[in-house]
Amino acid sequence: ATPTSIMVGTGRAAELGVLFRKGQALQTLRNAHVIALDKTGTLTRGQPELTDLQVLPGFDEDEVLALVAAVEQHSEHPIAEAIVAAAKERQLNLPEPENFKSHSGLGVSATLDGRQVEVGADRYMKQLGHQLDALADAAEKLANEGKSPLYVAIDGQLAAIIAVADPIKEGTPAAIKALHDLGLKVAMITGDNRHTANAIASQLGIDEVEAEVMPDGKVEALRRLREQYGPVAFVGDGINDAPALAEADVGLAIGTGTDIAIEAAEVVLMSGDLRAVPDALAISHATLRNIR
Numbered sequence: 614a615t616p617t618s619i620m621v622g623t624g625r626a627a628e629l630g631v632l633f634r635k636g637q638a639l640q641t642l643r644n645a646h647v648i649a650l651d652k653t654g655t656l657t658r659g660q661p662e663l664t665d666l667q668v669l670p671g672f673d674e675d676e677v678l679a680l681v682a683a684v685e686q687h688s689e690h691p692i693a694e695a696i697v698a699a700a701k702e703r704q705l706n707l708p709e710p711e712n713f714k715s716h717s718g719l720g721v722s723a724t725l726d727g728r729q730v731e732v733g734a735d736r737y738m739k740q741l742g743h744q745l746d747a748l749a750d751a752a753e754k755l756a757n758e759g760k761s762p763l764y765v766a767i768d769g770q771l772a773a774i775i776a777v778a779d780p781i782k783e784g785t786p787a788a789i790k791a792l793h794d795l796g797l798k799v800a801m802i803t804g805d806n807r808h809t810a811n812a813i814a815s816q817l818g819i820d821e822v823e824a825e826v827m828p829d830g831k832v833e834a835l836r837r838l839r840e841q842y843g844p845v846a847f848v849g850d851g852i853n854d855a856p857a858l859a860e861a862d863v864g865l866a867i868g869t870g871t872d873i874a875i876e877a878a879e880v881v882l883m884s885g886d887l888r889a890v891p892d893a894l895a896i897s898h899a900t901l902r903n904i905r
């Protein structure tokens with residue numbers, strides 16, 4: 614492409630809210646065979662709400678929610694905000710935790726009034742050696758509804774299951790359809806539960822799912838997709854997404870996401886609306902149509 618056509622292409626993209634930080638990204642985007650997207654905050658709004666709370670016999674719902682929210686008030690995960698908001702809505706009093714710990718990709722823990730509270734994914738509970746049988750079916754049912762299940766343990770005893778659900782962004786279904794119409798494979802990469810991820814993927818018609826990926830595993834997931842399909846574009850918004858944005862053949866960050874993701878990306882989508890991705894692709898094709 615001539616410098617002029619690149620300038621015209623990047624200019625048109627900018628009008629649609631897509632910033633190409635390097636002209637070369639027009640070319641790499643056009644060459645992509647698969648578009649991989651982060652789930653939380655990219656396909657979904659990133660603002661989950663608490664939908665379910667089920668306690669085992671011997672535990673009180675409000676008491677469990679207060680303990681969990683007390684731990685989560687020190688976490689920055691969107692899940693944490695959903696739980697704290699639900700506790701505030703019930704006007705629960707949140708005690709101040711000691712020894713708060715955030716276990717990346719797993720969950721959180723703390724001590725409250727001498728009680729050890731752990732909240733997180735099933736793999737976290739398994740790591741801690743907790744028995745999940747009493748709530749495993751409930752968890753799978755919630756996950757199959759597209760909700761994210763979290764287990765709660767109090768003093769080493771399984772106490773409850775909580776579910777949060779994160780609404781899909783308005784533009785997401787149309788964006789995926791447009792990407793398919795352009796002949797691309799669409800993949801989702803997430804740290805979330807496999808059943809949850811599969812439920813959301815099938816609702817959206819997503820072709821490939823990489824679920825229960827640890828924060829440092831997104832790069833590896835991208836490499837697998839590249840091996841299978843060829844050049845890969847990745848779209849993400851979070852701190853965890855920065856290495857994958859750098860690893861991808863072309864990285865696209867959501868402009869409303871974290872600065873670290875934006876810095877790692879070659880393309881920035883000014884709005885959170887994913888319809889900008891097929892728009893950007895269409896421009897890259899138009900700009901480079903007659904170029905070999």
Ligand code: ADP
Pocket residue numbers: 652653685688689690692693717718719720721732733734735761762763803804805806826827828851853
């Ligand atoms: P994602 O960005 O896809 O949600 P993360 O790596 O941040 O992936 O989290 C993976 C999983 O770890 C979550 O789906 C959840 O089960 C668990 N988890 C992470 N942070 C928390 C938290 N603050 N409270 C409870 N569970 C958490």
Ligand code: MG
Pocket residue numbers: 651652653654655849850851
């Ligand atoms: Mg995200």
